[in-house]
Amino acid sequence: MSKRKPNSRHRRGSAQPTLSQVAELAGVSPITASRALNDPERVNAATRQRILDAMERIGYVPNLVAGSLASARSRFIAVIVPSLANAVFIEVIQGLQATFEAAGYQILLGNTDYDIEREHQLVRTFLGWSCSALVTAGLRHSPACRELLAGCDRPVMEVMELGEALNLNVGLDHREAGGRMARHLLERGYRDIVYVGARMADDYRAGMRYAGHRATLEAAGLEPRLLELDRLGSLEAGAQGLDRVRERFPRTEAIHFANDDLATGALLHALRLGLRIPGDVAIAGFNGLPLGQHVTPRLTTIHSPRGTMGRLAAEQVLRCLAGDEVEARQQDVGFELRIGEST
Amino acid sequence: MSKRKPNSRHRRGSAQPTLSQVAELAGVSPITASRALNDPERVNAATRQRILDAMERIGYVPNLVAGSLASARSRFIAVIVPSLANAVFIEVIQGLQATFEAAGYQILLGNTDYDIEREHQLVRTFLGWSCSALVTAGLRHSPACRELLAGCDRPVMEVMELGEALNLNVGLDHREAGGRMARHLLERGYRDIVYVGARMADDYRAGMRYAGHRATLEAAGLEPRLLELDRLGSLEAGAQGLDRVRERFPRTEAIHFANDDLATGALLHALRLGLRIPGDVAIAGFNGLPLGQHVTPRLTTIHSPRGTMGRLAAEQVLRCLAGDEVEARQQDVGFELRIGEST
DNA sequence: TACAACGATGATAGCGCTAACATGATAGCG
DNA sequence: CGCTATCATGTTAGCGCTATCATCGTTGTA
Numbered sequence: 001m002s003k004r005k006p007n008s009r010h011r012r013g014s015a016q017p018t019l020s021q022v023a024e025l026a027g028v029s030p031i032t033a034s035r036a037l038n039d040p041e042r043v044n045a046a047t048r049q050r051i052l053d054a055m056e057r058i059g060y061v062p063n064l065v066a067g068s069l070a071s072a073r074s075r076f077i078a079v080i081v082p083s084l085a086n087a088v089f090i091e092v093i094q095g096l097q098a099t100f101e102a103a104g105y106q107i108l109l110g111n112t113d114y115d116i117e118r119e120h121q122l123v124r125t126f127l128g129w130s131c132s133a134l135v136t137a138g139l140r141h142s143p144a145c146r147e148l149l150a151g152c153d154r155p156v157m158e159v160m161e162l163g164e165a166l167n168l169n170v171g172l173d174h175r176e177a178g179g180r181m182a183r184h185l186l187e188r189g190y191r192d193i194v195y196v197g198a199r200m201a202d203d204y205r206a207g208m209r210y211a212g213h214r215a216t217l218e219a220a221g222l223e224p225r226l227l228e229l230d231r232l233g234s235l236e237a238g239a240q241g242l243d244r245v246r247e248r249f250p251r252t253e254a255i256h257f258a259n260d261d262l263a264t265g266a267l268l269h270a271l272r273l274g275l276r277i278p279g280d281v282a283i284a285g286f287n288g289l290p291l292g293q294h295v296t297p298r299l300t301t302i303h304s305p306r307g308t309m310g311r312l313a314a315e316q317v318l319r320c321l322a323g324d325e326v327e328a329r330q331q332d333v334g335f336e337l338r339i340g341e342s343t
Numbered sequence: 344m345s346k347r348k349p350n351s352r353h354r355r356g357s358a359q360p361t362l363s364q365v366a367e368l369a370g371v372s373p374i375t376a377s378r379a380l381n382d383p384e385r386v387n388a389a390t391r392q393r394i395l396d397a398m399e400r401i402g403y404v405p406n407l408v409a410g411s412l413a414s415a416r417s418r419f420i421a422v423i424v425p426s427l428a429n430a431v432f433i434e435v436i437q438g439l440q441a442t443f444e445a446a447g448y449q450i451l452l453g454n455t456d457y458d459i460e461r462e463h464q465l466v467r468t469f470l471g472w473s474c475s476a477l478v479t480a481g482l483r484h485s486p487a488c489r490e491l492l493a494g495c496d497r498p499v500m501e502v503m504e505l506g507e508a509l510n511l512n513v514g515l516d517h518r519e520a521g522g523r524m525a526r527h528l529l530e531r532g533y534r535d536i537v538y539v540g541a542r543m544a545d546d547y548r549a550g551m552r553y554a555g556h557r558a559t560l561e562a563a564g565l566e567p568r569l570l571e572l573d574r575l576g577s578l579e580a581g582a583q584g585l586d587r588v589r590e591r592f593p594r595t596e597a598i599h600f601a602n603d604d605l606a607t608g609a610l611l612h613a614l615r616l617g618l619r620i621p622g623d624v625a626i627a628g629f630n631g632l633p634l635g636q637h638v639t640p641r642l643t644t645i646h647s648p649r650g651t652m653g654r655l656a657a658e659q660v661l662r663c664l665a666g667d668e669v670e671a672r673q674q675d676v677g678f679e680l681r682i683g684e685s686t
Numbered sequence: 687t688a689c690a691a692c693g694a695t696g697a698t699a700g701c702g703c704t705a706a707c708a709t710g711a712t713a714g715c716g
Numbered sequence: 717c718g719c720t721a722t723c724a725t726g727t728t729a730g731c732g733c734t735a736t737c738a739t740c741g742t743t744g745t746a
Contacts, residue, residue: 014415014473018732029696034734044694061491064471065417066732068408069701072357084437087430094427097454106468109452111440125449128407130357148404235637268637291634294578294611361702372726377704387724409702412731 017058025054037062068130077317078126078134080110080119082202085232087289088259088306089137092159095310096135103318105132114202120145127152133317139163140204155320159313161205162332168320169330170313177302177335178209181256181284182216184300188343190254190282191222196241196266197258198229206258209286213256225249233258238265242281254282254343260289260301267295267342282343288336298340309333360401368397380405411473420660421469421477423453423462425545428575431602431630431649432480435502438653439478446661448475457545463488470495476660482506483547498663502656504548505675511663512673513656520645520678521552524599524627525559527643531686533597533625534565539584539609540601541572549601552629556599568592576601581608585624597625597686603632603644610638610685625686631679641683652676 023033028047036043036051043051054060068074077100081089097107108131110122120142126134127148133155141149149156149166157168185193195214200207214224227245229237241262245252257263263285270277277283277297285292288303312331320326366376371390379386379394386394397403411417420443424432440450451474453465463485469477470491476498484492492499492509500511528536538557543550557567570588572580584605588595600606606628613620620626620640628635631646655674663669 014731016732019734020732030732031697031734032695035695038734042694047694061467062471063412063473063732064468065408065411065473066701067734069406069412069703070732070734072701072735074408084433084440090427090433097427097452101454106472107452109440109450111444124404125407128405129449130406130408235633239637265637268639272639290578294582294608295638296611296615357701359702362704363702373702374704374727375725378725381704385724390724406702409731410704412733413702413704415705415731 016063017060018063019060021058022051022054022060025058026051072130073132074130075105076108076126076129076131077105077314078108078110078123078129078131080112080122080126080134080136082112082114082137083232084111087261088287088304091306092137092310092313095307095312096314097310099311099314099318103314105318114199116140116142116145120148123148132321133157135159135313135317138205139165139169155317157313157317159309161208162330165330167329168313168316168326170309170316170333171331172304172309172333172335174205174208175212175215177286177304178212178256179216180212180335180337181209181286181300181302182213184337184339185254185256185282185284185343186216186220186222188254188278188282190343192225192249192251192253193217193222193256194225194227194245194249194252194254195256195258196227196229196238196245196262198231198233198237198241198262200228200258203232203258206286209258225252229262233261235261235265235268238262238267239269242266242269246281252281254278254284257283257285260285260287260292260299263299263301263342264289264292264295267292267297267299277342284343288338293338293340297342300340300343301338303336303338305333305335359406360403361406362403364401365394365397365403368401369394415473416475417473418448419451419469419472419474420448420657421451421453421466421472421474423455423465423469423478424480425455425457426575427454430604430632431647434649435480435653435656438650438655439657440653442654442657442661446657448661457542459483459485459488463491466491475664476500478502478656478660481548482508482512498660500656500660502652504551505673508673510672511656511659511669513652513659513676514674515647515652515676515678517548517551518555518558520629520647521555521599522559523555523678523680524552524629524643524645525556527680527682528597528599528625528627528686529559529563529565531597531621531625533686535568535592535594535596536560536565536599537568537570537588537592537595537597538599538601539570539572539581539588539605541574541576541580541584541605543571543601546575546601549629552601568595572605576604578604578608578611581605581610582612585609585612589624595624597621597627600626600628603628603630603635603642606642606644606685607632607635607638610635610640610642620685627686631681636681636683640685643683643686644681646679646681648676648678 019033020030023030033051036048112119135157137160139158156166158165159170161171162173195210197206217224231237263283267283285299285301288301292299292301362376363373366373376394379391455462478500480503482501499509501508502513504514505516538553540549560567574580606626610626628642628644631644635642635644
């Protein structure tokens with residue numbers, strides 16, 4: 001029933017207390033109240049306390065959206081990963097999150113589901129949020145996305161792998177890692193070796209490891225064999241992978257799996273089947289997930305420092321944001337062969 | 344060297360193309376350009392195409408910060424969890440994320456690290472971002488945080504457990520789940536049963552499961568035994584838990600672990616030690632993680648539908664945001680006893 | 687004592703967008 | 717043919733905050 005007053009045209013807003021109200025209560029101007037929060041040193045201690053009290057009293061919550069618009073910068077860091085189902089990305093995210101959060105930044109998490117177009121969309125959205133920096137998992141982007149990232153005038157960090165990066169880069173050499181494991185298998189005397197990947201068109205870093213693996217085998221005069229599964233890595237997929245390898249390549253002595261999930265799934269499945277490991281078949285993985293280190297026999301794998309990768313990447317970005325000179329735009333976190341009893 | 348012109352006082356902004364520039368190029372007013380994006384039906388098709396072309400041409404990226412300020416609502420959903428190290432939360436987040444993302448919402452992820460004050464801080468920050476709704480893992484909050492949530496005038500969803508919720512609630516009854524597993528162990532004939540928890544002051548839902556476990560044992564006239572570890576659940580901790588139980592309660596017939604990580608860690612450790620399961624000791628867990636279903640013997644556990652929980656919660660929140668009447672503010676997703684060979 | 691240097695605070699003017707209302711053209715109706 | 721309904725678009729006025737420049741004492745110094 002209550003008709004809106006005809007004169008007062010607008011009345012919007014969220015009915016939340018505003019900085020102006022705080023300022024009025026404290027008897028200062030809004031800008032001083034703003035400074036009390038964002039640049040406390042520039043405000044007289046007594047005045048500041050009066051302002052903080054007023055905020056407390058009326059339950060003021062800063063409107064960060066307004067602040068970001070006015071200052072043209074947010075305290076958001078965009079983080080874009082291809083999947084949340086993979087423990088590897090989670091650990092990198094944890095490293096990023098802890099470091100950024102400690103510096104007062106909030107993470108905007110995006111999940112591409114291995115869709116490169118989706119990534120482009122996410123980058124647009126995050127730029128629309130005036131994020132301070134972007135972190136993406138991997139170096140592969142659609143051309144439009146790459147252009148957007150190159151021209152966005154803020155730190156762009158690409159993690160997980162090393163290569164021709166747009167700007168900042170922290171990761172490891174997957175090709176080399178794949179080669180390293182292949183060499184280990186050769187050193188152990190295995191000759192009939194199969195590499196098992198899972199959707200390597202999407203998980204292209206697994207493809208890079210395979211490339212290293214293949215090159216090593218070829219250099220040794222052996223014929224590389226590849227089995228590719230059409231679903232992402234999981235324990236279940238690993239079990240299936242083992243079955244398929246035994247069916248297709250019955251003389252196989254060793255299986256080099258694209259990751260620990262696959263490898264552990266195969267290992268547990270092999271135990272169920274009563275196979276001896278590595279007597280009947282040797283199994284190797286990649287990642288160094290805890291899981292593989294708790295089974296018997298322990299999984300031979302290549303450990304990558306994922307938490308560290310996230311932390312280093314975040315520190316690098318923070319340094320950039322602080323305006324410090326960044327010494328190394330590219331950082332190799334390396335990897336480590338961990339030999340268990342499975343090979 | 345180039346002195347700023349003395350008259351033009353300000354010149355800020357990000358040098359990014361704006362809607363006004365798009366509008367000018369397309370020969371319409373800014374509001375029409377705005378509508379072409381946010382409410383396409385209300386704009387003539389030809390005009391709309393002209394506007395979209397103009398956007399494409401100058402590489403316009405919507406400034407979502409400005410849009411949110413003007414409309415007093417963002418498309419953010421705050422999601423607050425106590426940890427990212429636990430697969431359980433990850434799976435809930437995945438369910439939330441997929442559903443919210445499909446509806447055009449962006450998740451703001453917060454990690455409290457089991458610190459209730461940190462949660463309060465996160466809620467403040469997220470409210471400052473004008474998030475459309477909040478999702479928190481669990482019902483426990485600091486009084487100030489609870490007050491903030493109660494008065495924030497947007498959907499608040501509490502997931503994971505059921506109880507006295509602020510507003511919306513999707514979860515399961517942990518007390519009942521703990522009781523259910525205890526009953527199973529009793530039915531199997533075990534009498535000397537130990538419950539192993541890990542930092543239950545923090546992981547208080549594990550404490551609720553223990554309460555159900557204890558009640559069931561007491562009702563059967565048995566004395567409940569508890570072993571608490573001072574670190575969070577992990578395979579490693581589970582192995583340690585088994586050792587401690589065997590040392591402290593040598594006659595133990597069955598161990599009810601607070602979660603699958605602990606249980607699986609113990610199970611694998613037991614196999615390493617050459618113990619028979621369940622002959623020497625029976626092992627049960629909670630969660631229904633894939634891991635436990637791939638070991639031999641398979642782990643007896645209680646499966647909770649975590650992905651579903653996330654999805655249902657998100658759907659409920661979306662319904663609320665759409666203004667639909669919400670039929671049930673509280674939803675029990677239940678749980679399922681999955682009997683493996685470990686008991 | 688005059689003047690620069692500094693510290694504390696304020697006035698003004700937007701940031702880029704959209705809600706609310708307004709306008710003008712066209713269509714539908716008896 | 718005058719009236720209202722509907723559609724397409726425009727005008728106006730902020731959303732709540734902060735960058736920029738301005739002001740006004742106070743202090744230190746020659």
